[in-house]
Amino acid sequence: MSLRRLAPLFAGLSLSGAALMSPAAVAAPTHYPLTIDNCGVPLTFAQAPHKTVTIGQAATEMLYALGLSDQVIGTSLWFNETLPQFKDANAKIERLADNAPSFESVIGKRPDFVPVQFEWMVGPQGAVGTRQQFQDLKIPAYILPSDCENKNNLVGADGTRLEAFSVDTLYKSIAQLAQIFDVQDRGQQLIDSYKSRLAQAVEKAKQHDASKVSAAFWFSSPDINTDPYVAGRKGIPNFMLETLGIGNIIDSDEEWPTVGWETIAKANPTILVIARMDRRRFPADDHEKKLAFLKSDPVTRNMDAVKNNRIVIMDASAMESSVRLFDGIEQLAKATHAQ
Numbered sequence: 001m002s003l004r005r006l007a008p009l010f011a012g013l014s015l016s017g018a019a020l021m022s023p024a025a026v027a028a029p030t031h032y033p034l035t036i037d038n039c040g041v042p043l044t045f046a047q048a049p050h051k052t053v054t055i056g057q058a059a060t061e062m063l064y065a066l067g068l069s070d071q072v073i074g075t076s077l078w079f080n081e082t083l084p085q086f087k088d089a090n091a092k093i094e095r096l097a098d099n100a101p102s103f104e105s106v107i108g109k110r111p112d113f114v115p116v117q118f119e120w121m122v123g124p125q126g127a128v129g130t131r132q133q134f135q136d137l138k139i140p141a142y143i144l145p146s147d148c149e150n151k152n153n154l155v156g157a158d159g160t161r162l163e164a165f166s167v168d169t170l171y172k173s174i175a176q177l178a179q180i181f182d183v184q185d186r187g188q189q190l191i192d193s194y195k196s197r198l199a200q201a202v203e204k205a206k207q208h209d210a211s212k213v214s215a216a217f218w219f220s221s222p223d224i225n226t227d228p229y230v231a232g233r234k235g236i237p238n239f240m241l242e243t244l245g246i247g248n249i250i251d252s253d254e255e256w257p258t259v260g261w262e263t264i265a266k267a268n269p270t271i272l273v274i275a276r277m278d279r280r281r282f283p284a285d286d287h288e289k290k291l292a293f294l295k296s297d298p299v300t301r302n303m304d305a306v307k308n309n310r311i312v313i314m315d316a317s318a319m320e321s322s323v324r325l326f327d328g329i330e331q332l333a334k335a336t337h338a339q
Contacts, residue, residue, distance in 0.1 A: 027184035036176055039119075039148035041131060043140040048181045049113035053096070053106050055128060056117020057082075058322035059144060062177055063115070064089060065323050066186050074109045076101040077117065079277045079316040083324070099281060103129040107137060115142045115177065117320070119153040145169045145176070146236075146321035158255035161234035164242075167198070170321045190323075197326045201333040202243060210245035210336045215271040216264055217319060219256055221284035224293050227258040228284070237273070237319050240329045244336065246271075261299045271335055272305040277316040287313055310335075 035044045053074040054060040060075045061083065069089035076097040082090040096105045100121060106114060106128060114134060116122045122129055122141045134141040146169035153159035171191045178187025217231035231237035232252040241248050249267035250259055272294070276287040284290055291311070294300045305311060312335050318328030 027188060030179055030182040030184070034180065036179070038142050038176075039145060043142060045113075045140060045180055049111075051109065051111050052113045052115065053109050053111040054115055054117075055101065055106070055121045056115075056144070057317050058117045058320050058324075059115040059173075060090075061086060061317075061323050062174055063181075065190055066174070066178055066181065066183055068177075068181055068183065069093065071181065073111065074101075074106070076106075077121065079275075079279050079320075080324075081278055098279065100127045103133065107134075107139070111139055113140055113142070113180070115144070117144055117147065117322075118158075119143050119148045119151075120159065123148075123153060125154065142176075142180075144173045144321060146173060156254040156257065158229075160254050161232075164234040165236050165239045165321065167239060167325075170325065171195075173321070194323075194326050198243070198329065201326075201329045204330075204333040205244040205246075205336050208336045211247075213245075213270045213336055214247040214249050214267070215241055215273055215332075216249050216267070216269045217273045217275075218290060219275045219316065219319065220277075220282050221258075222282055224284045224289055227260050228264075229256040230259050230264070231255075231319070232257050236321055236325060240325070240332055243329065244333055246332070246336065261297065265299050265303050268304055270305060271310050271312055272303070273312040273314050273319075273332070275316040275319060276313050279316070 030048070033044055033046050035042055050071055052063065052072045054063065054072060054076065056077045057079055060072070063069065063072055064086040069086070072093050074094050074096045076095065077100060078095070078098055114122070121127050122131060122134065122143065124130065131141050146165065147153070149169055150163040151159050151161045174190055175187050178184045217237040219229045219231070221228045230250050231248065232250055232254045233248055234253050235255045238248050249264065249269045250257065252259070274287055274290045277285050279285050294306045294311070300306055312331060314328050314331055315324060318324040318331070
């Protein structure tokens with residue numbers, strides 16, 4: 001067994017005793033060459049990657065959580081600053097772009113692995129490039145399964161889910177990354193700890209009748225005065241709501257459809273969840289501007305959630321299929337107790 005497999009989990013992770021694996025449960029090491037199926041595309045690894053460039057914060061922080069920051073040489077597409085426990089490691093790694101990097105900047109790092117959070121970054125119409133472009137250079141481009149399984153990313157701004165998001169695809173991302181890097185034990189420990197946290201959040205929500213609570217998630221808007229991007233019925237935020245028994249007032253299969261404030265105000269959700277992010281692609285990326293709009297607009301200021309300050313400010317990355325999802329669902333479970 002390699003020394004890397006014996007290394008402890010990355011500093012900052014807290015695992016319960018139940019999540020720790022017994023010697024009998026230690027996973028078998030990865031045998032290379034390893035071929036995995038990634039949303040219908042076979043990817044082959046001759047060895048564990050050593051020069052990884054990530055496209056998407058979720059992929060980046062999954063690797064950090066697995067203790068693999070030393071194998072990362074470049075990152076891109078950030079919504080929030082990295083978690084405090086990853087700050088020192090992240091500071092040593094070049095950020096190629098706050099948003100989408102250029103294809104040239106990625107391949108200029110000569111990576112041997114490119115994990116990608118969103119298929120619209122690397123896909124048939126990839127903003128960075130296509131999978132074929134990376135394949136031609138013999139660079140495996142891995143799309144997180146949560147964004148390419150049971151989803152059509154050619155419909156709508158952020159794609160349309162053919163089936164509701166399943167947290168199992170998040171666990172699958174972690175497990176496959178752990179297998180690719182030959183750190184399966186760390187991957188299983190992470191998954192076990194997240195399952196435990198999810199169960200605890202559900203139990204907390206049960207202490208209050210969350211079925212009487214409804215919500216809407218506001219991610220951003222192209223302009224502060226235009227229709228907002230809100231969470232649809234089959235995406236990650238809806239999984240959080242449904243898991244806790246909270247109703248989603250938005251009826252759309254799109255990941256982040258635009259819906260008018262008049263429609264949202266008529267539905268009058270109990271809670272409004274707004275995204276906090278450091279990205280500034282749109283003016284409404286600033287959560288302070290979101291708050292100012294909600295409290296001043298003649299339509300939104302009369303909503304019960306606004307009048308009673310039932311507004312949850314959540315990191316944008318917690319609304320994605322990422323290690324932060326569990327922070328988000330814990331935050332939401334806590335909010336149900338305030339109703």
